Amino acid sequence: MMTNPPQSFREASARLRVQGLLDAGSFTEWLGPARRITSPHLAALDAPVSFDDGVVVGQGLLEAQPVVVIAQEGLFNGGAVGEVHGAKICGALLRAIEMRARAVLLCVDSGGVRLHEANAGLIAISEIMRALFAVQAAGIPVIALVGGTCGAFGGMGIVTRLCDALLISEEGRLGLSGPEVIETVKGVEEFDSRDRALVWRITGGKIRRTLGEATMLLDDDIPAFRAAAAKTMGDRPRQRGLSPDALQTLEAAQRRLEARATLDPGIRDGQQVWQQMGLGEEVALMDPAEFNRCLEARER
Amino acid sequence: MSMNVNVSKKALLDRLFPAGHAVSEVGQVLCGWGQTATGRVHVIGTTAHAAIDTRIALALSAAVLRVVAEDGNHPRPIVFIADTQGQALSRREELLGLNGYFAHLARCVNLARNSGHRLVTLIDGEAVSGGFLAFGLLADVIVALPGAEVRVMDLRAMARITRIPYERLTELAGASPVFAPGADNYWRMGGIHALWTGAEDWAAQLQALLQGSHEDDRARLGAERGGRKLAASVAQEVLYGHG
Amino acid sequence: METLHLELPSLQDDTLFPQTLLHGVVSSGNLEVLVEPGPDAARCVFEVQTAAHGFSEVWQAVLRDFATRHPVGGLTFSIHDAGATPAVVSLRLDQAYQSLRSS
Numbered sequence: 001m002m003t004n005p006p007q008s009f010r011e012a013s014a015r016l017r018v019q020g021l022l023d024a025g026s027f028t029e030w031l032g033p034a035r036r037i038t039s040p041h042l043a044a045l046d047a048p049v050s051f052d053d054g055v056v057v058g059q060g061l062l063e064a065q066p067v068v069v070i071a072q073e074g075l076f077n078g079g080a081v082g083e084v085h086g087a088k089i090c091g092a093l094l095r096a097i098e099m100r101a102r103a104v105l106l107c108v109d110s111g112g113v114r115l116h117e118a119n120a121g122l123i124a125i126s127e128i129m130r131a132l133f134a135v136q137a138a139g140i141p142v143i144a145l146v147g148g149t150c151g152a153f154g155g156m157g158i159v160t161r162l163c164d165a166l167l168i169s170e171e172g173r174l175g176l177s178g179p180e181v182i183e184t185v186k187g188v189e190e191f192d193s194r195d196r197a198l199v200w201r202i203t204g205g206k207i208r209r210t211l212g213e214a215t216m217l218l219d220d221d222i223p224a225f226r227a228a229a230a231k232t233m234g235d236r237p238r239q240r241g242l243s244p245d246a247l248q249t250l251e252a253a254q255r256r257l258e259a260r261a262t263l264d265p266g267i268r269d270g271q272q273v274w275q276q277m278g279l280g281e282e283v284a285l286m287d288p289a290e291f292n293r294c295l296e297a298r299e300r
Numbered sequence: 301m302s303m304n305v306n307v308s309k310k311a312l313l314d315r316l317f318p319a320g321h322a323v324s325e326v327g328q329v330l331c332g333w334g335q336t337a338t339g340r341v342h343v344i345g346t347t348a349h350a351a352i353d354t355r356i357a358l359a360l361s362a363a364v365l366r367v368v369a370e371d372g373n374h375p376r377p378i379v380f381i382a383d384t385q386g387q388a389l390s391r392r393e394e395l396l397g398l399n400g401y402f403a404h405l406a407r408c409v410n411l412a413r414n415s416g417h418r419l420v421t422l423i424d425g426e427a428v429s430g431g432f433l434a435f436g437l438l439a440d441v442i443v444a445l446p447g448a449e450v451r452v453m454d455l456r457a458m459a460r461i462t463r464i465p466y467e468r469l470t471e472l473a474g475a476s477p478v479f480a481p482g483a484d485n486y487w488r489m490g491g492i493h494a495l496w497t498g499a500e501d502w503a504a505q506l507q508a509l510l511q512g513s514h515e516d517d518r519a520r521l522g523a524e525r526g527g528r529k530l531a532a533s534v535a536q537e538v539l540y541g542h543g
Numbered sequence: 544m545e546t547l548h549l550e551l552p553s554l555q556d557d558t559l560f561p562q563t564l565l566h567g568v569v570s571s572g573n574l575e576v577l578v579e580p581g582p583d584a585a586r587c588v589f590e591v592q593t594a595a596h597g598f599s600e601v602w603q604a605v606l607r608d609f610a611t612r613h614p615v616g617g618l619t620f621s622i623h624d625a626g627a628t629p630a631v632v633s634l635r636l637d638q639a640y641q642s643l644r645s646s
Contacts, residue, residue, distance in 0.1 A: 013568055030538045033565040033577050037534060041478045045464055046544055048594050048625040050569045051577050057538060075570040083478070087519070087531040091538025098539065113429070115462055117478045118452035120528055122429065123491035123518060126437040127531070130516045133410045153399075155433050161403035176399040176430055182389045191391045202395050213397055247415075250408055251365055254358070257404055260396060261354045268392045 007222040009147040010171050014056045014071035017107055020222035021145075021229060022060035022069060029058040030095070031088060039082050041117035050076045053084040057092035059099065063230045068096040071107035074150035080114035081156065086124025093131040097138045103233040104135060104142040106163060111178060112154015125155030132162050141165065143232050145225050146172040147218070151203065153178050165215040165232045166208075167225060170288060173203040174213065201270030206283065206291060210273060211260065212299075217288040302332065309347050309381065312424055312445070315502050316379070329359040330381055336507055342367045342417075345381025352431040353388035357401040360435060364408040368415050375416035377510045380439055382423045384431030402434040409438045413514055420509050423448040423483065423492070441509050443494045444483035450492065451481030477527040488527025490518040547591040547602055555584045555616035559643060566639035574624040574632065576639045581619040593624040605629045609636045618643075 007020055018027055031037055033051030042049045054076035059068050070092050072079040081089075096104045113121035135142055144163035146152045151173030152160040160166060160174060168174065179193035179202070192198060201207055209217040215232065218224045267273060274283045277298070286294060302313055302323040309330065313321045316334055323332030323343050328350040333340045344363045350356055367378060387398060413419055421439035427450045436442065444450060455473065459466040473480030477488040486492040496505060519535060522528025567575040581588045587610045591602055609615070620636065627635070 015565065030541060031534065032563070033575075034563045034579060037530075040530070041476070043544070044472065044476060045462070047462075047464075048544070048569050048592070048623055050575060050623055051565060051621075073568055075568040075573070083528060083530050084534050087534035088538055090519075090531075091535035094535070095539045113452050115453060115458050115479065118458070119480075119485055119489055119491065120478050120531065122433065122437070122452050123486070123489055123522070123528070124531065126433055126491075127516060127518060127535075129406055129433075129438065130410075133407075137414070154430065157399035158402045158406065158430070158433060161397070161400040162406065174399070175394045175397075176387050176402065177389050177394065179394075182391060182394070185389050190389075191394075202391060207395070208397070211397055213400055247365065247368055247411065250361075250404070250411055251369075253404055253407075254361055254365060257354070257361075257401055258358055261358060261401075263396065265392075268395060270395060273395070 008220050009169060009222050009225055010149060010220050012222060013075070014073040014107065014109065017222060018056050018058070018060070018069050018071050021105060021226045022062055022067070023064065026061035027058055027069070028060065029056060030092065031057065037084055039084050039117065041082060041120065045116050047116055053082065053088065054079060055085045055088050057088045059101070062103070062105070062226070062233065065102040065233065066099065067103050067105055067233070068092055068099070068101045069105045069107070072109045072148070072156075074109035074148040077114055079110035079148070079150045079156075080112060081110060081121045081124050082114040082117040083120035083124060085114070086121060086128060090124070090127050090131045093128065093135050096135050096140055101140055104140060105145060105229055106142055107145045107148070108152040108156050108160050109146075109148030109150045110152060110154070110156040111150050112156055122155065125159065128159055129162060132159065136164065141233065143167065143229055145229065146174055146205075147220060147225065148172070151175070161213065166213060167216050167218055167228045167232065168205040168208055168214040169218050169220045170205045171220050172205040173199070174208045175203040179203070198269065204270070207270035207273065209291065209295060210270070210277070217291050219288050305330065306347050309424070312381070313343070316506055318503055327355065327359065329356055329363070331363045334379065336503070336510065338507065338510065339376065341377040341379050341510065343379050343381065346383050349383055349385040349426045350431070351385050351388040352402070352434060353390070353393050354396050354398055354401045357398070357405050357434060361405040361408040364405070364412050368412050368417070371415075371417070375412075377418035377420060378412060379506070380419065380421040380436055382421050382427045382432060382436030383425035384428060384436070385426050386428035387430035402430060405434045406438055409435050413440065418510055418512065420506070423450060425449070428452070437491070440512060440514050441493045442491070443496055443509070444487070444492050445496055446498045448483045449481060450483045450486045454481060485527070488522070488525050490520070490522030490525060490528055493521070545593050545596050545599070547589070547593070547599060549589040549591070549603060549606055550586050551589070551607060551610040552585060553587040553610040553616040554614035556614035560646070562646070564639065564643055564646065566642055567635045569623045569625050572626055572628070572631065574622055574627045574635055576635055577621040578639055578643055579619045579621070581617050584617040587615045587617075588619040590619065590621040591624060592622065593626075595624070595626045601629055605632050609633065613640050615640065
């Protein structure tokens with residue numbers, strides 16, 4: 001097996017992530033930067049635009065299997081979804097069905113809706129949700145990859161949880177409302193957004209993996225994400241109608257979520273969750289592989 | 301007869317279902333049925349500008365799953381009443397993974413659609429951000445009732461965060477529906493199918509919406525109405541284009 | 544936003560395969576540059592859209608320096624700038640040129 005040099009997923013741009021995830025030279029971009037489909041709404045507000053409106057979409061190969069890849073650029077407007085950005089994601093999802101892709105790799109790096117075009121962004125996220133359902137109904141798994149600087153929040157935090165699998169790094173974060181928003185509205189006693197360790201214990205990859213939301217915790221390394229995506233894709237039998245939407249499946253999910261919500265109301269910190277499980281300080285020290293093994297042993 | 305429903309929602313139900321309704325309200329969650337000219341429809345929703353937390357999201361998803369299970373091969377329409385100020389803002393709710401609860405609710409709504417239930421959302425009160433995304437925005441048809449406030453964020457907060465002066469935003473909001481709050485803006489962008497006025501016969505109008513396509517037609521509507529000119533064409537070009 | 548159009552004489556490097564390449568990201572204090580084949584082998588075209596107003600002369604100096612240091616005739620550089628310093632502009636252009644050479 002070929003070993004790749006480590007390359008930080010977090011520090012890489014969306015474009016470099018795409019290149020590193022796919023088989024070398026296999027990527028074809030749709031509506032690439034040379035087409036200059038930029039946001040007229042940012043321009044109207046005199047805000048800088050980007051040639052790709054902050055998202056790279058296209059097709060390529062992952063271990064010789066055709067996949068669709070979607071990668072948000074967290075550094076451009078916080079990876080937030082606007083009209084063009086959202087429409088590119090929607091179109092790419094639907095194209096996965098047309099081309100019978102083996103999987104969709106969705107690199108979420110987004111704070112949610114882009115405020116400069118908030119209404120368009122909100123509707124777009126709802127359209128993305130419906131397109132994602134259509135992809136899954138066609139038997140194509142959607143794999144979320146989270147490890148960028150913006151994490152996956154707002155509507156994109158919801159979209160991430162609709163995916164068939166979630167690969168996340170320790171530094172990756174997932175939630176609905178960002179800590180800053182909660183602090184602004186509810187006060188610093190509710191959520192101190194500058195307490196980085198606390199933010200990590202609420203939204204970070206380890207606690208998300210602990211609660212069963214992430215499929216796998218990964219090193220901050222593009223080759224590690226690539227290997228995990230390939231493995232996840234291989235794990236799932238490709239079968240039309242193998243739908244996560246069956247009534248019984250959702251009834252079971254309902255019971256699991258109800259059980260989680262009954263967690264002791266005093267628990268407001270990931271540390272308390274780990275303590276309740278009999279895991280202590282060692283959690284912070286475990287590397288991702290060790291942590292996955294530890295949880296897998298318990299889940300069995 | 302409906303029980304414990306707050307006054308404004310009771311008046312709404314009376315007007316939608318003059319032939320009768322039985323809806324209960326528990327912890328800001330509405331659940332029950334209404335009688336239409338062609339039979340009963342399910343009513344599921346929220347009241348009093350609910351901040352959607354895990355408890356409310358679970359109550360809504362449970363209601364949707366119950367309806368799907370009970371109706372089996374004879375799916376009746378579901379009328380969602382959306383009245384939400386958005387998601388609950390809380391550290392504990394974030395720890396529990398509120399976004400995952402919303403995703404589950406969305407999945408349940410989609411199951412109802414796939415099982416043949418016609419989905420109609422009526423916005424009565426507020427429809428804001430995540431709380432709106434979780435169920436109201438996923439319906440086949442979305443209607444705003446008079447006075448409905450639909451938004452992601454008010455302009456003052458937006459001015460603070462984007463550092464664009466408030467005066468400039470209000471000025472631009474007159475020319476573009478894309479960022480400012482307002483049901484009419486969402487209508488122009490295709491995100492809301494219809495705006496009802498106070499004078500109309502809502503029972504008859506609802507009746508007319510109880511049949512129709514399940515297709516997501518919002519991008520097309522946005523282009524037709526001129527409020528969202530790029531969404532449909534960009535998505536189409538990615539879908540069918542060559543590069 | 545302010546826009547700038549500039550055409551400068553520059554040598555042409557025949558070994559450079561003229562292809563489309565995007566480098567950098569539009570974020571505060573940073574920029575993206577899109578390199579494409581240009582209309583004239585003896586000249587380099589710059590299209591700049593910048594958030595910083597009134598820096599036209601600084602831009603011209605930085606771009607002139609770049610077009611002198613590298614054989615970039617026959618290429619167009621389109622830039623979206625979100626307030627990058629001259630040093631960052633210069634660095635990003637150099638990086639774009641290097642990726643063009645290595646691709």
